[in-house]
Amino acid sequence: MAFLFRRLGFYLAAFLAAATVNFFLPRLMPGNPVEIMFSSAGSDLSADNLEALKLTFGFVEGPLWQQYLAYLHSVFTGDLGRSIKYFPLPVTELLGRALVWTVGLMGTATLISFTLGTVLGIMAAWRRGSTFDVVFSVGAIMATSMPAMVLSLVALFVFGFELNWFPTGYAADPALDPAFSWPYVSSVVRHGILPVLTLSVVLTGGFLVTMRNNMINLLGEDYIVMARAKGLSDRRVMFWYAARNALLPTVSSLAIAIGTVLGGSLVTEVVFNYPGLGNTLYQAILARDYPVIQGQLLIMTLAMLTANFIVDVSYVLLDPRLRRA
Amino acid sequence: MGAVLRSVAHNRKALAGLVIVAVIVALAIAAPWLTEYDPTRRVGRPHQPPSWDHWLGTTRIGQDVFARLLYGARTSLAVGFGAGLLITAVGTILGIVAGYRGGRTDEVISFFTNMVLVVPNLPLLLVLAAFIGQASPWVIALILGATSWAWGARVTRAETLSVKQKDFVKSAEMLGEPSWRIMLYEIFPNVISIVGINFVGSVIFAVITEATLEFLGLGDPKTVSWGMMLFNAQNASALQVGAWWDILSPCFALIALGAGLSLLNFAVDEIANPRLRTGNTLSRWSLLMRRGEGRL
Numbered sequence: 001m002a003f004l005f006r007r008l009g010f011y012l013a014a015f016l017a018a019a020t021v022n023f024f025l026p027r028l029m030p031g032n033p034v035e036i037m038f039s040s041a042g043s044d045l046s047a048d049n050l051e052a053l054k055l056t057f058g059f060v061e062g063p064l065w066q067q068y069l070a071y072l073h074s075v076f077t078g079d080l081g082r083s084i085k086y087f088p089l090p091v092t093e094l095l096g097r098a099l100v101w102t103v104g105l106m107g108t109a110t111l112i113s114f115t116l117g118t119v120l121g122i123m124a125a126w127r128r129g130s131t132f133d134v135v136f137s138v139g140a141i142m143a144t145s146m147p148a149m150v151l152s153l154v155a156l157f158v159f160g161f162e163l164n165w166f167p168t169g170y171a172a173d174p175a176l177d178p179a180f181s182w183p184y185v186s187s188v189v190r191h192g193i194l195p196v197l198t199l200s201v202v203l204t205g206g207f208l209v210t211m212r213n214n215m216i217n218l219l220g221e222d223y224i225v226m227a228r229a230k231g232l233s234d235r236r237v238m239f240w241y242a243a244r245n246a247l248l249p250t251v252s253s254l255a256i257a258i259g260t261v262l263g264g265s266l267v268t269e270v271v272f273n274y275p276g277l278g279n280t281l282y283q284a285i286l287a288r289d290y291p292v293i294q295g296q297l298l299i300m301t302l303a304m305l306t307a308n309f310i311v312d313v314s315y316v317l318l319d320p321r322l323r324r325a
Numbered sequence: 326m327g328a329v330l331r332s333v334a335h336n337r338k339a340l341a342g343l344v345i346v347a348v349i350v351a352l353a354i355a356a357p358w359l360t361e362y363d364p365t366r367r368v369g370r371p372h373q374p375p376s377w378d379h380w381l382g383t384t385r386i387g388q389d390v391f392a393r394l395l396y397g398a399r400t401s402l403a404v405g406f407g408a409g410l411l412i413t414a415v416g417t418i419l420g421i422v423a424g425y426r427g428g429r430t431d432e433v434i435s436f437f438t439n440m441v442l443v444v445p446n447l448p449l450l451l452v453l454a455a456f457i458g459q460a461s462p463w464v465i466a467l468i469l470g471a472t473s474w475a476w477g478a479r480v481t482r483a484e485t486l487s488v489k490q491k492d493f494v495k496s497a498e499m500l501g502e503p504s505w506r507i508m509l510y511e512i513f514p515n516v517i518s519i520v521g522i523n524f525v526g527s528v529i530f531a532v533i534t535e536a537t538l539e540f541l542g543l544g545d546p547k548t549v550s551w552g553m554m555l556f557n558a559q560n561a562s563a564l565q566v567g568a569w570w571d572i573l574s575p576c577f578a579l580i581a582l583g584a585g586l587s588l589l590n591f592a593v594d595e596i597a598n599p600r601l602r603t604g605n606t607l608s609r610w611s612l613l614m615r616r617g618e619g620r621l
Contacts, residue, residue, distance in 0.1 A: 011443070013436075017440055021449065021452065021453075022452065025456045036456070137591070141590060142584045142587050144587070145529045145533070145586055146580055147579055147583075148537075149537065150536075150579050153572055156564060157569055168565075256442065259445040262445050262447065263445070263446065263448075267537055267540065267541065270540075271559075281541075282542065285455055285541055294452060296451070296452075297445075301444050301445060301448070303445075305443060
């Protein structure tokens with residue numbers, strides 16, 4: 001329990017660090033920070049609205065620490081300001097809408113790639129040095145060294161434009177009304193296949209290599225030799241003796257992978273014109289909509305910290321040594 | 326060093342990776358002799374398919390894609406290796422200092438390392454680059470160096486902790502050598518394999534991330550680089566209008582560089598961690614098995 005509390009304290013510090021970056025960046029840039037933050041609004045913003053926005057981002061009268069506290073106050077009360085491009089839509093609402101699609105995309109892709117990568121990694125380690133191992137582990141390393149947008153663009157060109165198997169944009173047929181009905185749901189699935197698959201290909205490699213290397217290091221251990229000496233079947237040794245223990249570090253690599261998943265999902269969405277966080281963010285970058293750009297850092301950090309905490313909890317459940325400490 | 330070079334020469338993956346990267350470097354250096362076109366000038370009609378005059382066609386504003394690809398390689402390589410070097414240097418120094426000094430120093434460095442690790446990297450880079458405005462490749466390399474060292478610091482620290490216990494470090498301490506000397510001459514040469522893995526991995530990461538930031542519209546429009554080529558082609562709806570050469574050329578360039586670097590990475594990993602090295606010894610064993618000479 002003490003372990004989990006310590007982690008929570010650490011996550012609070014990490015979140016504070018992200019907020020601090022947001023606070024100081026516009027103030028560190030040459031020029032007037034207020035102008036930098038809201039310049040893209042031009043003359044569209046009324047004086048009242050501008051005042052409210054300035055308050056949210058801590059541009060108040062007083063010394064720096066008072067401004068900092070004012071900004072932290074708005075962050076911790078869940079006020080991330082309003083989008084300038086889509087004024088007066090609050091940033092939390094704009095990003096919240098998009099987040100649903102991104103989480104769906106990321107969740108499915110992570111599930112597919114984690115399962116696939118782990119199983120393939122176990123098999124590659126078991127038959128290390130074989131053609132199977134060489135093909136999959138070299139292929140995996142190569143897949144992780146490709147920018148996500150490259151794979152997405154090639155997939156979009158081949159399967160979307162040339163073969164015409166899948167739609168080339170949006171999360172669902174725009175002619176359909178969002179409802180829990182067969183035509184709408186099937187349209188969502190059909191639009192999701194290509195982005196999910198390309199994202200899975202990008203991610204599988206990382207899980208495969210981690211699992212393979214963990215497994216290989218474990219296969220030299222005495223208890224594996226003992227299990228084989230007992231005459232247990234290959235399958236039993238592979239999954240119940242080696243893979244179980246190799247899985248533990250893989251779970252913690254999952255937490256770090258969430259960051260990669262996020263990044264990959266951002267660019268994949270831009271390529272497939274998918275209405276998730278990535279696309280919203282892309283529009284915000286083009287319009288220099290700073291409140292949205294800053295807001296996404298906080299929301300992504302929060303998502304990452306939550307994922308890390310879930311991994312911590314599962315670690316305590318998986319590793320008895322931590323429970324006693 | 327000689328041993329490392331010998332293992333590289335014997336490792337087919339390392340050799341293949343080295344050849345790919347070397348070819349790309351050679352093409353980038355030889356760019357002015359390989360194409361007569363200026364990569365920034367308009368030299369033909371817009372969106373012409375590949376032809377004898379324009380080997381990889383033209384962009385929407387009539388620039389030569391092949392020329393842009395060659396000159397763009399210079400940017401990708403420079404940012405990749407420059408930022409990779411920076412990331413590795415920061416990570417190695419922090420890792421060795423934290424691991425060797427221990428105590429308060431270690432606590433502070435480790436705290437920051439872990440903090441940087443849990444803040445998602447790309448979103449952070451997006452915020453930094455957005456405020457800087459149109460980030461030139463050098464600025465991108467700098468902010469990559471400033472934000473991406475955490476993983477390297479963590480693994481170098483772990484390795485330093487185990488090297489620190491060795492007798493030769495203890496004896497150097499007994500002789501009263503200053504600690505900077507121990508870190509530089511006793512610890513550093515013994516964690517060099519981790520540093521190598523970190524370096525190749527960081528170069529790959531830097532190449533990918535520079536291209537990603539530019540693709541997302543945070544680059545300087547005047548830059549000639551693979552990321553900007555992708556951004557411009559995507560903005561010109563190249564795929565929608567059927568100008569596949571415009572978008573697939575930088576894609577395949579990035580794939581080639583990524584493949585070359587990752588083969589190198591794989592090989593360095595095998596050289597550093599002998600347990601992962603399976604190729605030669607096992608193939609010999611299976612050959613013996615097939616001949617019926619070996620026995621399980």
